[in-house]
Amino acid sequence: MITQGLSRDCLEIRCLKGEFHQILSRFSRVSVVERADDAGVLRIGELSRRVGVSDHVLRAWESRYGLFHPTRSTGGFRLYSHADESRVRRMQFHLAQGLSAAEAASAAIDETEIVPSVGRRTVGATEITGLTAELGDALDDFDEPAAQMVLDRLLSDLTVSTVLRDVLLPYLYDLGERWRREEITIAQEHFASNVIRGRLAGLARGWGTGRGPRAVIACPSGELHDLPLMMFGIVLSRRGWRVDYLGASTPIEELVRVADQVHPDLVVVAAVTPDRFAELLSELAGLARVSPLALAGAGATRQLADDLGARLLTHDPVTAAENEALRH
Numbered sequence: 001m002i003t004q005g006l007s008r009d010c011l012e013i014r015c016l017k018g019e020f021h022q023i024l025s026r027f028s029r030v031s032v033v034e035r036a037d038d039a040g041v042l043r044i045g046e047l048s049r050r051v052g053v054s055d056h057v058l059r060a061w062e063s064r065y066g067l068f069h070p071t072r073s074t075g076g077f078r079l080y081s082h083a084d085e086s087r088v089r090r091m092q093f094h095l096a097q098g099l100s101a102a103e104a105a106s107a108a109i110d111e112t113e114i115v116p117s118v119g120r121r122t123v124g125a126t127e128i129t130g131l132t133a134e135l136g137d138a139l140d141d142f143d144e145p146a147a148q149m150v151l152d153r154l155l156s157d158l159t160v161s162t163v164l165r166d167v168l169l170p171y172l173y174d175l176g177e178r179w180r181r182e183e184i185t186i187a188q189e190h191f192a193s194n195v196i197r198g199r200l201a202g203l204a205r206g207w208g209t210g211r212g213p214r215a216v217i218a219c220p221s222g223e224l225h226d227l228p229l230m231m232f233g234i235v236l237s238r239r240g241w242r243v244d245y246l247g248a249s250t251p252i253e254e255l256v257r258v259a260d261q262v263h264p265d266l267v268v269v270a271a272v273t274p275d276r277f278a279e280l281l282s283e284l285a286g287l288a289r290v291s292p293l294a295l296a297g298a299g300a301t302r303q304l305a306d307d308l309g310a311r312l313l314t315h316d317p318v319t320a321a322e323n324e325a326l327r328h
Ligand code: B12
Pocket: 169, 170, 172, 173, 174, 175, 176, 177, 179, 180, 189, 190, 193, 197, 222, 223, 224, 225, 226, 227, 228, 229, 232, 268, 270, 271, 272, 273, 296, 297, 298, 299, 313, 315, 316, 317, 318, 320, 321
């Protein structure tokens, strides 16, 4: 992949389109230049084998919905690119969520060709920084209506992922730093995190209804920092997952019981400090034996995850959820 900064809020990326997902949502404007070697490389039989969709159906998706525009080999065979393959996978994903074929195709085309972080209008990085500062001022002043207005504006102009990853996570980090430096009071920090928590709860509504893979997510006993876990769940649910959210300070026996009951595709346990995990080593190892387990948060380490037979989610909650959705 080649990236080249064009201006403060615009980046040029040269890569296979299939690689775009994780990168694009970070920028407000993106110029797409397809790499020549992403031209058609797969015959329809190979594409069909890879994605598990018959060649007849692939042709129908191509002609009815314009899902892809294959090139032709010298012998006249259709040749599909890796980007086409990812588009079929996105189409399958949306079909599994219950969208009609036309809606699924349209969503798949949007996702693989259009800049996901751009909402109804283009918001530049400078404007995001300005709105983040406005949000911070309103919350510092205990001005809930003003804070909600800024959040309304952010959520109407940007995707949820962008608001979570590029506004709220950096804001929360900064909030913690200001609290540590005693620049703000505990009351200000509590007020701010509770307004944000309320908003996240609104975005989380319906996260138990997804028809895709199922995730059980929790913080271990004693761990109250559940905001990033909520963000993770929100983004997963927006990609069709069903999320069972157990939240802060969940006793490990309860988590094991729920995992046993619902047979999730993924269990995520997140904590800020390693001691929260260290207290539960044998229980977590037991959980990892019966459910796919991932650890997350600043307290999770590679060593710990390896010792437990778990995976480590290394990215921020939004990127990690996007990555999980692509893995399944
Ligand atoms: C809001 C907040 C609270 C709220 C939590 C509200 C809630 N419902 O979540 C409350 C008031 C309860 C709270 C309490 C405390 N807090 Co506090 N809190 C914060 C604050 C400001 C934001 C937390 C947050 O959401 N962070 C989100 C992002 C910014 O967190 P991050 O740790 O950088 O995480 C990164 C990765 O690890 C990863 N990640 C994190 N979680 C997850 C989860 C998933 C699923 C994935 C995939 C990835 C992922 O993504 C992030 C970005 O890359 C942080 C500041 C901070 N830096 O985090 C302090 C902070 C975490 N708190 C801190 C402390 C000390 C406390 C208290 C001990 C204070 C006290 N003396 O009582 C208690 C402990 C409570 C407990 N028993 O858990 C310290 C922790 C220091 C440490 N490492 O030990 C911090 C870092 C503040 C600081 N700068 O010192 N806190």
